[in-house]
Every structure is written in C-alpha cells, then in structure tokens.
Amino acid sequence: MNDQVYLSFDALHHLVSAALSGGGLSARHADAVARVIVKAERDQCRSHGLYRIAGVLKTLQGGVAEAEAVPEISHSDDKPIIKVNARGGFSPLAFECGAPLLAEKAGRFGIAAMAINDCVHFSALWPEVEQLAEAGVAALAMCPSNAYVAPAGGIRKLLGTNPLAFAWPCTGGLPYVFDFATSVAARGEVELHRLDNTPLPQGWAIDAEGRPTTDPAAALDGALLTFGAHKGSAVATMIELLAGVLIGDLLSIESSALDNGRLLAPRHGELLIAFAPDAFGAASPAAHTQKLLAEFTAQGARLPSQRRYAARAQSLSRGIGISRENLAKLQQMSSGLMPTELH
Amino acid sequence: MNDQVYLSFDALHHLVSAALSGGGLSARHADAVARVIVKAERDQCRSHGLYRIAGVLKTLQGGVAEAEAVPEISHSDDKPIIKVNARGGFSPLAFECGAPLLAEKAGRFGIAAMAINDCVHFSALWPEVEQLAEAGVAALAMCPSNAYVAPAGGIRKLLGTNPLAFAWPCTGGLPYVFDFATSVAARGEVELHRLDNTPLPQGWAIDAEGRPTTDPAAALDGALLTFGAHKGSAVATMIELLAGVLIGDLLSIESSALDNGRLLAPRHGELLIAFAPDAFGAASPAAHTQKLLAEFTAQGARLPSQRRYAARAQSLSRGIGISRENLAKLQQMSSGLMPTELH
Incomplete structure (x- = not known):
C-alpha cells in the first residue's frame, strides 16, 4: 500500500526510542521499552505495538512510572535467585538488566529464578521468555495485573488477567513459545466490542451483580471470567501467589487499589524461572523436541508462535510496515511534541 | 449405613498395604502406594482410591512395574537439582525418598527441582505437592501420561492428560492446593459415559477422523481435547517438554508406544519444583495469602481443595468409611488371594 513505509528493525527502534525519550523517558528506558514495542510490530502483535506508546507516556505523566529509575540487582553468587528492584520504572529495562544473569545462573545451577519487583509492568511476556530461550535456557514467566477477573464461582473482580508465558529452546530453529492471559479474553x-457495539461471546464475563452477560459495558463494570473455568482460575490464583505473595509484591487487587480507577499501566512484580536442559539429564533434547513438535505439523495443528514467526519472516524480508501517519507522529514526538495516539 | 465400616487412617493403611504386599509389591512400595490410596479415600477422591488397587497389581503382573525397585537418588550438594531414578518401580516411593531433600534444597537455595525418572506413574499429584507445602515450601508438579489427547487444532492423540498440581503453604491452616488434568475431562x-451409554458433553472429544463427537466409544477411538482450547493445549505441551524432554524421560506418545494398547499404568517421569518464600522476599506471606484467599470465601467462590478438605475433616472425626465387601476383599488379598475389583 502507498500509505505504508517499510523500515528495518533498527530504524524503527531508533524512531520509537526517540519518541519515548521526547516524551520524557530516560535513554535507557526508552531503548528497552522501544525494543519490546518494535518486536511486537515486527511480529504483527499490534496489541503490544506502536499504539502502546501513548499509554506509556500517559502512565509516565500520571506520575505512576519513574522516568529515570535505575534497576538494582541483588543476588548471592552461591544462590540461584535474583531480585531486580525496578524502583518504579517500566519493566523492560529491569528484565534486560537481569536476564543475562538469570541465564547464567540457570546454566550453573540447573534451575534459577528472577523476581522483578516494584516495576510498572509494560510488555507482553513472550519477548522475555523468547530472549531467554535464545540464550539456551527454557523459561517460564508470569505476573499479576489489575484486578479485572472473577475467580471461578465468584461474582466480582479479584484476579488479574495474569499472563503465563513459556519458551523452550529449539536448536537451530525458533523456540517453542506461548504467552496467554489466564482470562478468557483480554480486557x-x-x-x-464496546466500541463496535457488538455483544460478547457467552462465557466471557459477568455483570456487576455477578450474572453472566454479553453486554460489553456491563462486563467492564462487572468482571471477566478465567479461561478453562475452574482450571484457569486455579492457574490465575497460582500466579497471584507466586508472582505476588512469594516475591513480596502486589496482588492484582492491590495494584488496582493503587491505580484507583485511572487504568494506567499496573505497578507490581513478575516472576521468571529458567531451566538448563543439561542439568536435568535431557538426552538429545533437540531430536526429542523435534519428535514432539513435528507431530503438530503432521496433524495440521498450529504451534502457538507460528503466526508470529510467519509475520516476523515477512518483516525481516521486506521491513516492518508502518503508516506514513504514524511515521510523522513518531518524528514529531521525538522533538518533544505531546504524544498522540498511534494506530 | 449398615454396610459401611469406619477405620482410622492407620488401620486402613495397614490393610491396603498388606493387600498390596499380598499381591507381590515389596514392603516399602506397598507402604508408599497404600499411603496415596488411603489419602485419596480419606478425601473422598475415589478415582485415586481403593479401586486403583486392582490396576496396580495388574500393572505389576503385566511386567511393567518392578515390584522390588529401590529408588536411587543423585544430586550434588552445591546444586538445587535432585534426580530420583525409580528404576521401574511405582512413583510414590520415589517421591517419598526424594521429597525431604527437595524441601531442604528449596529452603537452602530458594528454588529447587526434583526429576523422578523411569517410574510407573501412580497417584494424583496433590498428595505430593500438599506434603511439600506441609514442609513449608510452595510446590509445582507435572507429568506426561499416555497419549489420549489431541493438541488444539489437531486431529489425533499426541499429548497426555498431563496433570498440573500446585500447593502453597498457609501458616496455621491447610495449604492452597490444586491438581487438574490438562485434558477437558479424564479418560x-x-x-x-460409555458404560452408562450417555453422550459426552460437546467439546470433550474428537473421533478417529478428527471430527467432534459426543459418542464415548468414538471418543475412546479418537482423542480427548484439552481444557481451555489452545491455552490448555499449550500447557499440556509445556508439560511434555519439561517433564519429558527436559528430564530425559518419555513423552506421552512414547509411554503409549511402550504400553502398546494394554492400558496399564504409564511408565515415564515427573518434574517437581519447590520454592521457599523467605528466599524471594515474601513480606508477611501468611497475612498476604489470607488477604487473597479470604476474598474467595467472601464472594462465594470455592477454593480448589475445599471439597477434599471437608471430606477429610469428616474422615478424621468419624473414620474413613469403606464397605464391608471391600474390607473382606482387602483381607483376602493380604493372604495372597488374587486381586479383585474394589469399588
């Protein structure tokens, strides 16, 4: 399309980073947040792409995120636990600061964990677990969010949309990766649906009185439901316990109380666990993995990251497409003009 | 009911253990397997209770399980990884041998993992994670099974019913515990449904041609589906990778190939991960946990283990009820009579 321009990853990253810096983020945070946004655009995951820029800057201007926060890492050399205190900054820089040490500890101990505390959570989790898999370790990541979701059998908001992500390294190929919300749908x-004035599918939500509803406005006043009924509810609760209570950080209800209805990016923690196949006695993990995953293809079942990887291959061959309108907005924002919505 | 007798945990354990010994299991295995069976009866989880005895002995007589196997533990003192080689024996003894070391390592390192290899898997996972939570650590457990389940978008069996279990210690109270199959229903x-000649609910299964079916016989020829569509499929696949490939043990398709249609207890591995709240900086974990879990009760949502705990309280006060018929069968089996079905 004539309206599109195609940019390399680095060129778009430079533009987005400059726009975020123009909006007040420190250079290091702008660099890290931009990397996540451009990875999402590259993989055509628009829900975590350019359109998030306005939200990042709104959260910054709302005084929720620290623009200059320098993450602080603490760990003991003889322990496989890393704590990264994000000191109120956005999560991507905290992750990037701790990730190499997490992969190193997993390699040395067989299993290792990293808690990110006191961050303003921004980003899907797949770029994080994928980066760890590229460093040769399997990784699991989870975090609370704002309380938008009712537990199974419940009548009001308690749990977050609590994402769970996992990546498994595939020698010589792209990792097996999934990343999903434990709510049946994202907020x-x-x-x-509310903007389009279309009803929700059955089973997505309850209204403020706890009754099933297909009215999106009533659902936003009420609560979303978890995926897979009581099983998804159990997983979402586990995430509150492990990535909230265990790491000494906020539950989704506590993040929401802090947010106080402003619907800015939530402030809470995150837990990552990394595993080194060597330490557990994996025998020929590459061939064994292939034996499992090849069977998906053989029976026509899509692997969770297949769509993203196809989009990525296209982006790498022709560039990442963005509209001329968004390009102009990014350029204006890098000069410090007020952020505008990008679509 | 006149037909019921009520026994203490120890009395029933003694009977079941003697019945298993009578059927040929070594004293240590009989003791460990019986403990799991009696815990299930105590909690009115009949699907893992007395009726499993016949299956255990059938698996033993089928030559799949080693009656006298002595589990072998290997680990390095400076690493948080434990490998327990079950040497072809039933899983409960392997778990019991390794569990205290797993809890000790989790306390010392903050996080620890235990791989059980080459076991004949028997037991729900909740007794295991609950025992670890009682030792003060949070625990996650998972294992493959036989391949009965199609991946999302697939047309035939590939994944196991792959259970996932989690326990979180609650100071002064019973732990938060869940344990579920990642298939939408158990086989x-x-x-x-086949025995009762009743149709399956929609969404449980596909037939041998990969078409949705509500016919239980067609479903048993075809495949079960995962819970929560593609999300449950992703979790089940993760379990194949972590509790199969990572630990160097069998995938569900490999367990099934070994079973070769005999439908005996599957031979494969299991992965457990334990976490010590202290090491991650949990602040007042008891109060923080209570803040989350009390809200379930407040809104009328049942916690996953609530039904089991209510049954347990009843069993502890009046004894564990078993039928006179089952009592007689257990007594006969302890004299070495051939196993009969217990109901």
Missing part, C-alpha cells in the same frame, strides 16, 4: 477485546 | 469419565 482490550471487551473494549473493542 | 475415566469418558469410560463412565
């Missing part, structure tokens, strides 16, 4: 999808 | 439930 953003309910918002889209 | 046993499909068997019950």
Whole structure:
C-alpha cells in the first residue's frame, strides 16, 4: 500500500526510542521499552505495538512510572535467585538488566529464578521468555495485573488477567513459545466490542451483580471470567501467589487499589524461572523436541508462535510496515511534541 | 449405613498395604502406594482410591512395574537439582525418598527441582505437592501420561492428560492446593459415559477422523481435547517438554508406544519444583495469602481443595468409611488371594 513505509528493525527502534525519550523517558528506558514495542510490530502483535506508546507516556505523566529509575540487582553468587528492584520504572529495562544473569545462573545451577519487583509492568511476556530461550535456557514467566477477573464461582473482580508465558529452546530453529492471559479474553477485546457495539461471546464475563452477560459495558463494570473455568482460575490464583505473595509484591487487587480507577499501566512484580536442559539429564533434547513438535505439523495443528514467526519472516524480508501517519507522529514526538495516539 | 465400616487412617493403611504386599509389591512400595490410596479415600477422591488397587497389581503382573525397585537418588550438594531414578518401580516411593531433600534444597537455595525418572506413574499429584507445602515450601508438579489427547487444532492423540498440581503453604491452616488434568475431562469419565451409554458433553472429544463427537466409544477411538482450547493445549505441551524432554524421560506418545494398547499404568517421569518464600522476599506471606484467599470465601467462590478438605475433616472425626465387601476383599488379598475389583 502507498500509505505504508517499510523500515528495518533498527530504524524503527531508533524512531520509537526517540519518541519515548521526547516524551520524557530516560535513554535507557526508552531503548528497552522501544525494543519490546518494535518486536511486537515486527511480529504483527499490534496489541503490544506502536499504539502502546501513548499509554506509556500517559502512565509516565500520571506520575505512576519513574522516568529515570535505575534497576538494582541483588543476588548471592552461591544462590540461584535474583531480585531486580525496578524502583518504579517500566519493566523492560529491569528484565534486560537481569536476564543475562538469570541465564547464567540457570546454566550453573540447573534451575534459577528472577523476581522483578516494584516495576510498572509494560510488555507482553513472550519477548522475555523468547530472549531467554535464545540464550539456551527454557523459561517460564508470569505476573499479576489489575484486578479485572472473577475467580471461578465468584461474582466480582479479584484476579488479574495474569499472563503465563513459556519458551523452550529449539536448536537451530525458533523456540517453542506461548504467552496467554489466564482470562478468557483480554480486557482490550471487551473494549473493542464496546466500541463496535457488538455483544460478547457467552462465557466471557459477568455483570456487576455477578450474572453472566454479553453486554460489553456491563462486563467492564462487572468482571471477566478465567479461561478453562475452574482450571484457569486455579492457574490465575497460582500466579497471584507466586508472582505476588512469594516475591513480596502486589496482588492484582492491590495494584488496582493503587491505580484507583485511572487504568494506567499496573505497578507490581513478575516472576521468571529458567531451566538448563543439561542439568536435568535431557538426552538429545533437540531430536526429542523435534519428535514432539513435528507431530503438530503432521496433524495440521498450529504451534502457538507460528503466526508470529510467519509475520516476523515477512518483516525481516521486506521491513516492518508502518503508516506514513504514524511515521510523522513518531518524528514529531521525538522533538518533544505531546504524544498522540498511534494506530 | 449398615454396610459401611469406619477405620482410622492407620488401620486402613495397614490393610491396603498388606493387600498390596499380598499381591507381590515389596514392603516399602506397598507402604508408599497404600499411603496415596488411603489419602485419596480419606478425601473422598475415589478415582485415586481403593479401586486403583486392582490396576496396580495388574500393572505389576503385566511386567511393567518392578515390584522390588529401590529408588536411587543423585544430586550434588552445591546444586538445587535432585534426580530420583525409580528404576521401574511405582512413583510414590520415589517421591517419598526424594521429597525431604527437595524441601531442604528449596529452603537452602530458594528454588529447587526434583526429576523422578523411569517410574510407573501412580497417584494424583496433590498428595505430593500438599506434603511439600506441609514442609513449608510452595510446590509445582507435572507429568506426561499416555497419549489420549489431541493438541488444539489437531486431529489425533499426541499429548497426555498431563496433570498440573500446585500447593502453597498457609501458616496455621491447610495449604492452597490444586491438581487438574490438562485434558477437558479424564479418560475415566469418558469410560463412565460409555458404560452408562450417555453422550459426552460437546467439546470433550474428537473421533478417529478428527471430527467432534459426543459418542464415548468414538471418543475412546479418537482423542480427548484439552481444557481451555489452545491455552490448555499449550500447557499440556509445556508439560511434555519439561517433564519429558527436559528430564530425559518419555513423552506421552512414547509411554503409549511402550504400553502398546494394554492400558496399564504409564511408565515415564515427573518434574517437581519447590520454592521457599523467605528466599524471594515474601513480606508477611501468611497475612498476604489470607488477604487473597479470604476474598474467595467472601464472594462465594470455592477454593480448589475445599471439597477434599471437608471430606477429610469428616474422615478424621468419624473414620474413613469403606464397605464391608471391600474390607473382606482387602483381607483376602493380604493372604495372597488374587486381586479383585474394589469399588
């Protein structure tokens, strides 16, 4: 399309980073947040792409995120636990600061964990677990969010949309990666139904009185439901316990109380666990993995990251497409003009 | 009921253990397997209770399980990884041998993992994670099974019913525990529908041609589906990778190939991960946990283990009820009579 321009990863990263710096983020945070946004655009995951820029800067201007926060890492050399205190900054820089040490500890101990505390959470989790898999370790990541979700059998908000992500390294190929919300749908999808004035599918939500509803406005006043009924509810609760209570950080209800209805990016923690196949006695993990995953293809089942990887291959061959309108906005923002919505 | 007798945990354990010994299991294995069976009866989880005895002995007589196997533990003092080689014996003894060391290592390192290899898997996972939580650590457990389940978008069996279990210690109270199959229903439930000649609910299964079916016989020829569509499929796949490939043990398709249609207890591995709240900086974990879990009760949502705990309280006050018929069968089996079905 004539309206699109195609940029390399680095060129778009430079533009987005400059726009975030123009909006007040420190250079290191702008660099890290921009990397996540451009990875999402590259993989055509628009829900975590350019359109998030306005939200990042709104959260910054709302005084929720620290623009200059320098993450602080603490760990003991003889222990496989890393704590990264994000000191109120956005999560991507905290992750990037701790990730190499997490991979190193997993390699040395067989299993290792990293808690990110006191961050303003921004980003899907797949770029994080994928980066760890590229460093040769399997990784699991989870975090609370704001309380938008009712537990199974419940009648009001308690749990977050609590994402769970996992990556498994595949020698010589792209890792096996999944990343999903433990709610049946993302809050953003309910918002889209409200804007489009279309009813929700059955089973997505309850209203403020705890009754099933297909009305998106009533759902936003009420609560989303978890995926897979009581099983998804159990997983979401586990995430509150491990990535909230265990790491000494906020539950989703506590993040929401702090947010106080402003719907800015939530402030809470995150837990990552990394595993080194060597330490557990994996025998020919590459061939063994292939034996499992090849069977998905053989029976026509899509692997969770297949769509993203196809989009990525296209982006790498022709560039990442963005509209001329978004390009102009990014250029204006890098000069310090007020952020505008990018679509 | 006149037909019931009520026994203490120890009395029933003694009977079941003697019955298993009578059937040929070594004293140590009989003791460990019986403990799991009696815990299930105590909690009115009949699907893992007395009726499993016949299956255990059938698996033993089928030459799949080693009656006298002595588990072998290997680990390095400076690493948080434990490998327990079950040497072809049933899993409960392997778990019991390794569990205290797993809890000790989790306390010392903050996080620790235990791989059980080459076991004949028997037991729900909740007794294991609950025992670890009682030792003060949070625990996650998972294992493959036989390949009964199609991946999301697939048309035939590939994944196991792959259970995932989690326990979180609650100071001064019973732990938060869940344990569920990642298939939408257990294979046993499909068997019950076949015996009762009742159709399956929609969404449980596909037939041998990969088409949705509500016919239980067609489902048993075809495949079960995962819970929560593609999300449950992703979790089940993760379990194949972590509790199969990572630990160098069998995938569900490999367990099934070994079983070769005999439908005996599957031979494969298991992975457990334990976490010590202290090491991650949990602040007042008891109060923080209570803040989350009390809200379940406040809104009428049942916690995953609530039904089991209510049954347990009843069993502890009046004894564990078993039928006179089952009591007689257990007594006969302890004299070495051939196993009969217990109901």
